[in-house]
Amino acid sequence: NMTTIDKKSSVDEIILFFQSNFKFINKKIEEFNKNTKLLQIYKDIDYPMLEILSEMEIEGITVSKSKMSKLSKKLAKQLVDLKSEAFLLSKKEFNLNSPKQLSEIFYNDLDYPIIKKTPKGAPSTDASVLEELSKDYELPKIILKYRELEKIRSTYVDGLIPEVTDDGKIHTHFNLFGTATGRLSSEKPNLQNIPNKTELGQQIRDFFISEPSKKFVISDYSQIELRVLAHLSKDSDMVSILKDKDSDIHSETAARIFNTKLSDVSSDMRRKAKEVNFGLIYGMEAFGLSKSLNISQKEASELITSYFNQFPKIKGFLDGVVNQAEQDTYTTTLLGRKRYIRELSSSNFQVKAAGKRIAMNAPIQGTASDIMKIAMIRVSNKLSKVDGANLLLQIHDELIVETDEFHLKKVKEIVTKEMESALTLDVPLFVNTKVSESLANFN
DNA sequence: GACTCACGC
DNA sequence: GCGTGAGTC
Numbered sequence: 001n002m003t004t005i006d007k008k009s010s011v012d013e014i015i016l017f018f019q020s021n022f023k024f025i026n027k028k029i030e031e032f033n034k035n036t037k038l039l040q041i042y043k044d045i046d047y048p049m050l051e052i053l054s055e056m057e058i059e060g061i062t063v064s065k066s067k068m069s070k071l072s073k074k075l076a077k078q079l080v081d082l083k084s085e086a087f088l089l090s091k092k093e094f095n096l097n098s099p100k101q102l103s104e105i106f107y108n109d110l111d112y113p114i115i116k117k118t119p120k121g122a123p124s125t126d127a128s129v130l131e132e133l134s135k136d137y138e139l140p141k142i143i144l145k146y147r148e149l150e151k152i153r154s155t156y157v158d159g160l161i162p163e164v165t166d167d168g169k170i171h172t173h174f175n176l177f178g179t180a181t182g183r184l185s186s187e188k189p190n191l192q193n194i195p196n197k198t199e200l201g202q203q204i205r206d207f208f209i210s211e212p213s214k215k216f217v218i219s220d221y222s223q224i225e226l227r228v229l230a231h232l233s234k235d236s237d238m239v240s241i242l243k244d245k246d247s248d249i250h251s252e253t254a255a256r257i258f259n260t261k262l263s264d265v266s267s268d269m270r271r272k273a274k275e276v277n278f279g280l281i282y283g284m285e286a287f288g289l290s291k292s293l294n295i296s297q298k299e300a301s302e303l304i305t306s307y308f309n310q311f312p313k314i315k316g317f318l319d320g321v322v323n324q325a326e327q328d329t330y331t332t333t334l335l336g337r338k339r340y341i342r343e344l345s346s347s348n349f350q351v352k353a354a355g356k357r358i359a360m361n362a363p364i365q366g367t368a369s370d371i372m373k374i375a376m377i378r379v380s381n382k383l384s385k386v387d388g389a390n391l392l393l394q395i396h397d398e399l400i401v402e403t404d405e406f407h408l409k410k411v412k413e414i415v416t417k418e419m420e421s422a423l424t425l426d427v428p429l430f431v432n433t434k435v436s437e438s439l440a441n442f443n
Numbered sequence: 444g445a446c447t448c449a450c451g452c
Numbered sequence: 453g454c455g456t457g458a459g460t461c
Contacts, residue, residue: 098460099447118447126448151449154458179454183452190456193451201450225452282453354453361453365452369454396452396454 037336045335045373046176052380052391053174053184059390060169061191061400063207068161071203075153082146089139096146099125105139112137128294148200156195156204163189170208174394180358182337182366182373184394192395194439206440210402214388217408219415219433220398221372223249225281228367231425232334233317237310242427250274256310257303276307280314283360285353318360325359333366334423371429372397375422382414400439408435 033039087093090109094101103123106112115132116124127147133140163170170189178185186192194208195201210216221227223242226249230238241252254265254273265273272293279289290300308315325331330340339362343355376394379401383389388404389411399419403411412433419431 095460097458100460120446122447124447147449151458155450155456159458175455178456181454183454185455187456190451193449193456195450196452197450279453284453288453357453365454368452398452 035336037332038338041335041337041370045370045377048377049176049373052376053176055380056391056393057171057173059392059402060165060167060171061392061402062169062209062211063160063164064209065161065164065168067203067207068157068164072153072157072161075149075157079146079149079153082142082149086139086142086146089142096143097150102143106133110137110139112140128291148198152195152200152204160189160207172393180339181362181369182333182339183369183396191393194395196441202440202442206438206442208439210437214402214404215408216392216436216439217401217403217411217415217433218398218436218439219401219419219431221368221419222430222432224368224371224397224429225364226277227425227427227429228334228364228371229281229314229317230427232363232367233311233314234426235311235313235317238314239427245428245430250277253277253307257306259306272303276303280307281361281364283318283357285357321363322356322359325355331359331362331366333363333370335367335370337366337370339366368397371423372399372419375399375419378418378422379415382418383411386411386414 083096086096090105092105092109094105096102100122102125106125107114107123112133114123115129116126118124118126125143127144130140130144130147134144160170165171170191172186172191173188175185175187178187184192195204226238227242230242237256241247241249248270250270250273251262251265253276254260254269255262257273257276258265258269260269275289275293278284279292282288284292286297286301286304289295289304290297293300321331325341326344329342329344330338332338339358341355341358341362343351343358346352346355372394376391376399379399380391383391383401386403386407389407390402391399392402393400399415401411401415412435416431416433420429422429
């Protein structure tokens with residue numbers, strides 16, 4: 001137990017504080033040093049990462065301010081129009097940014113049906129609700145569009161412009177110890193959640209450009225978390241699917257859970273299987289799956305049962321992880337990185353269930369992030385001998401490197417090879433690498 | 444500071 | 453599942 005100290009403590013109290021807490025801290029350091037795995041993770045991974053992240057932050061990434069201000073004006077205009085359309089339909093002016101005021105309009109003035117409530121019990125107006133209401137009403141469609149544009153404008157356009165420094169770049173800050181699983185986080189600004197899904201999102205990505213006569217090398221791991229799960233669970237079917245570079249894991253999963261030939265897998269079956277795979281690595285249960293697929297809990301639970309029948313060792317592995325975590329109070333990654341899970345000792349059913357999901361997810365997410373860190377350290381070492389080549393960003397399963405065109409081929413090879421060989425699992429690690437002058441995916 | 448919502452992996 | 457951030461109240 002740590003003793004405490006405050007501003008009014010006497011000299012004697014302060015001396016006592018240091019005497020007792022040095023003992024405590026020394027004991028902790030001893031424990032840490034005896035755990036050779038944790039010590040090894042620190043020496044081999046986290047300590048080397050510090051300098052690499054520092055270099056990435058200092059290097060920064062160039063943005064086009066002209067593209068930013070152009071889109072800012074365009075969005076501002078579109079938002080004004082959407083706002084007047086909304087007021088016309090609601091026959092009333094209100095703050096479109098206020099979910100509270102919006103729900104007044106929806107559920108008091110217009111008598112829309114309440115589809116879902118927020119955790120606090122208020123009638124929800126989130127995107128899934130707006131989509132459902134859009135089938136019968138016009139206003140929710142307008143709100144959906146307004147929310148999309150306003151999110152992009154406030155966070156990624158007008159929010160990003162003040163972050164541009166005098167060198168014309170954005171310098172994020174990476175936290176090495178910001179997450180419970182071992183992942184990095186990024187803040188001020190967060191460059192790990194730049195939009196990627198929509199067309200408008202790609203216009204944000206297009207702000208980020210390589211320097212003159214340089215190119216981005218962008219490499220991402222293919223299905224790294226499912227590969228980690230295949231390795232950890234040793235499920236033979238899963239392993240054999242992922243050994244084949246050309247196989248489509250979601251279609252293969254669909255064929256198995258729906259008990260059909262691969263050639264008979266419909267796009268809807270694939271969509272459902274993809275969501276099952278997605279939910280699997282998050283420890284999702286029938287409740288969560290039914291929500292994300294918009295199906296009944298019964299149907300969701302049948303999908304999960306069918307999945308675990310087809311991939312029995314995955315079921316066994318996940319149950320084993322939870323049991324072990326309940327005994328140990330923590331989970332470990334493949335390399336031994338620990339995550340303590342207090343929720344597992346809760347007597348509250350819901351808290352405990354959340355603890356189980358955490359236990360299932362942490363070794364998968366944590367192992368994947370260990371692999372990426374190893375890759376970054378090796379890439380960084382190799383790139384230090386290449387003039388004009390720098391690591392710029394890491395977005396969990398993706399690395400963004402900048403290089404002058406002369407070294408392009410060499411850099412591509414370094415990044416791809418070091419990522420694929422970072423750790424040897426029972427399944428190969430595949431990396432997709434592309435070259436571009438901006439972060440946008442304009443196909 | 445709690446809450447709601449929304450962006451990423 | 454893991455994060456960060458904008459905005460309201």
